[in-house]
Amino acid sequence: MSRLLKVVLIIVVVFVLIGLLVPYVVSVDRYRPQIEAEVQKQTGRKLELGGLRARLLPSVGFTIEKVTLGPPAGFAPVDLLTADTIRGSIAFFALLHGDVEVTSIEIVKPDVVLATDEHGKTNYDFSTPGAGKKPAADPGSSASSPVKLDSLSISDASISMVDVRGGKPKPPSVKLTGVNVEFSNLDLSPQGMANWEGKVPLSGMKVELAGAPPVSFRSGEVKIAKGAVNGNCEIELTDVGRVKGDFSVPNVQKLMAAAPSAHSEQVGTGKFTSDKLRSAPYELTNVSMDTRIFSDHVEAPITAAAYGGSINVNAKVEFAATPAKMSANIQVSQLDVEKVLAADPSTRGKATGHAELKLQVAAPLNGNLMNAMTGQGNFTLRDGKLPGVDFGKSMAELGKLEKVLSLGTSGGTPSGEVTFSQVQGDLDIHGGRVYTNKTHADSNMGSGDIKGSVGFDQTLDLTGSWALPKGSRTGAATAGAVGAAALTGGLLAPALLGAGGAALSVPFTVKGTFKDPKVTPGGGFPGFKSGSSDQSSSSQQPQQKKKVLGIFGKP
Numbered sequence: 001m002s003r004l005l006k007v008v009l010i011i012v013v014v015f016v017l018i019g020l021l022v023p024y025v026v027s028v029d030r031y032r033p034q035i036e037a038e039v040q041k042q043t044g045r046k047l048e049l050g051g052l053r054a055r056l057l058p059s060v061g062f063t064i065e066k067v068t069l070g071p072p073a074g075f076a077p078v079d080l081l082t083a084d085t086i087r088g089s090i091a092f093f094a095l096l097h098g099d100v101e102v103t104s105i106e107i108v109k110p111d112v113v114l115a116t117d118e119h120g121k122t123n124y125d126f127s128t129p130g131a132g133k134k135p136a137a138d139p140g141s142s143a144s145s146p147v148k149l150d151s152l153s154i155s156d157a158s159i160s161m162v163d164v165r166g167g168k169p170k171p172p173s174v175k176l177t178g179v180n181v182e183f184s185n186l187d188l189s190p191q192g193m194a195n196w197e198g199k200v201p202l203s204g205m206k207v208e209l210a211g212a213p214p215v216s217f218r219s220g221e222v223k224i225a226k227g228a229v230n231g232n233c234e235i236e237l238t239d240v241g242r243v244k245g246d247f248s249v250p251n252v253q254k255l256m257a258a259a260p261s262a263h264s265e266q267v268g269t270g271k272f273t274s275d276k277l278r279s280a281p282y283e284l285t286n287v288s289m290d291t292r293i294f295s296d297h298v299e300a301p302i303t304a305a306a307y308g309g310s311i312n313v314n315a316k317v318e319f320a321a322t323p324a325k326m327s328a329n330i331q332v333s334q335l336d337v338e339k340v341l342a343a344d345p346s347t348r349g350k351a352t353g354h355a356e357l358k359l360q361v362a363a364p365l366n367g368n369l370m371n372a373m374t375g376q377g378n379f380t381l382r383d384g385k386l387p388g389v390d391f392g393k394s395m396a397e398l399g400k401l402e403k404v405l406s407l408g409t410s411g412g413t414p415s416g417e418v419t420f421s422q423v424q425g426d427l428d429i430h431g432g433r434v435y436t437n438k439t440h441a442d443s444n445m446g447s448g449d450i451k452g453s454v455g456f457d458q459t460l461d462l463t464g465s466w467a468l469p470k471g472s473r474t475g476a477a478t479a480g481a482v483g484a485a486a487l488t489g490g491l492l493a494p495a496l497l498g499a500g501g502a503a504l505s506v507p508f509t510v511k512g513t514f515k516d517p518k519v520t521p522g523g524g525f526p527g528f529k530s531g532s533s534d535q536s537s538s539s540q541q542p543q544q545k546k547k548v549l550g551i552f553g554k555p
Helices: 003-025 029-043 092-096 337-342 392-405 475-487 493-497 534-550
Strands: 045-055 061-072 081-090 102-108 111-117 148-165 174-187 197-201 206-209 215-225 228-237 241-249 266-279 282-294 298-306 309-318 325-336 354-364 374-385 419-430 433-443 446-455 460-467 503-512 517-521 527-529
Touching: 029 045, 241 282, 325 337, 337 354, 354 419
Parallel strands: 102 148, 111 148
Antiparallel strands: 045 061, 061 081, 081 102, 081 111, 148 174, 174 197, 174 206, 197 215, 206 215, 215 228, 228 241, 241 266, 266 282, 282 298, 298 309, 309 325, 325 354, 354 374, 374 419, 419 433, 433 446, 446 460, 460 503, 503 517, 503 527
């Protein structure tokens, strides 16, 4: 071994030893209070550093342990950033000239929380740092130069969106975990994004949305190059199914603009498909979603096949709104009711027919999605049967009442299979329930109206009235009604005879659940439903009820 080589090896060993020992010999932790104070002065936020060390190997740089960056002054105590470790590398030759130039940063296990309070203020707004004014940069200082990094690495990050009410954060409405990012040529100048190079591996990433099934990425990657973003993925919706897709944003700088322009413009597209999506026991097939990405929102027309019919959804997510919100127009056509009910053993064979639905829904993305959802629409069921519904008890109650009114002479009560020509009603969604102000049904067993609500938890809370068809009443029943009216001095005549002495109408209630509905007579006084228009009968009905109830001293 030559003498020169020995000298080189000795120098290398000494350099390695110095690099290993300097962090413990040269203490830079004494600068920690100054760094924390300067950050708070410039941003108005409290910075806490667990420890600060210098290093020489594998490159000149620093290591910061346990970093916490708090919220702005006056905001709820929701930290914007916490991280286990931040490592930075510094340009060696620039350091020899007295300049500190950070060339790369590695952030380990950062937890970012984006919070918004009830006044629209956020913990990630840096527009009013310090005393409320942006600090004036010294033109001759390095701070006036755009930040540039050779590389940025983020590993095992989590990002959450939370809503703050009364100074207290709610559970996250959106949470991403397992986020890993690698960037190079990171230029934060106004036009510097065109120089970025990077990738975001999606495998292992998880998205949790309040009130919706978690989304796990099985594979995929997002690539960033020359100002464009292109990606592909395969995701799994827990207990629902798998979705494959790809997307492209040719100009990511428009998407990432701090202040979206007044005129929203399309900046990207995407295509996602699934052979089958299932929400036990129901499923959709041939699901397709063509996504259009705009500078302030995303539009997603969705089509799917379901039980002999089709479903079309025009969904929209407004991510620039505060808070972010979603909306959708939903249209269901020619849905085979028999096939739908056959998917659940407890409802199989209960009904047939075809269903149509039109519905508009919306919800803020800052809480439980289903509980926060609101919407309005209408539905129609046509030409069906109810072979699995037992009307025996209900018809018996009507038969008993008719027997009383006919002074002991029983009339003919409808029997046999129930068929309906149409069931039609309105829908109103709020508070985790679907309400109807009026749903009307026409069947061979008569006709009726119902109102009330059905919960997303499948509970029922409905009331209504049912009228037997005229043909089911005997002449004795009509005569009995006349006699009963005469015996009461005419006080019950409006209820017993109605305007035209038409079909016998009896109130009922529906409680229980989808799988076990409880239908019972009650909820009002029985009477005769007029054959006149709905408007005239509805205008008279409240006065009639008040008269009848008034004789019993009720309000």
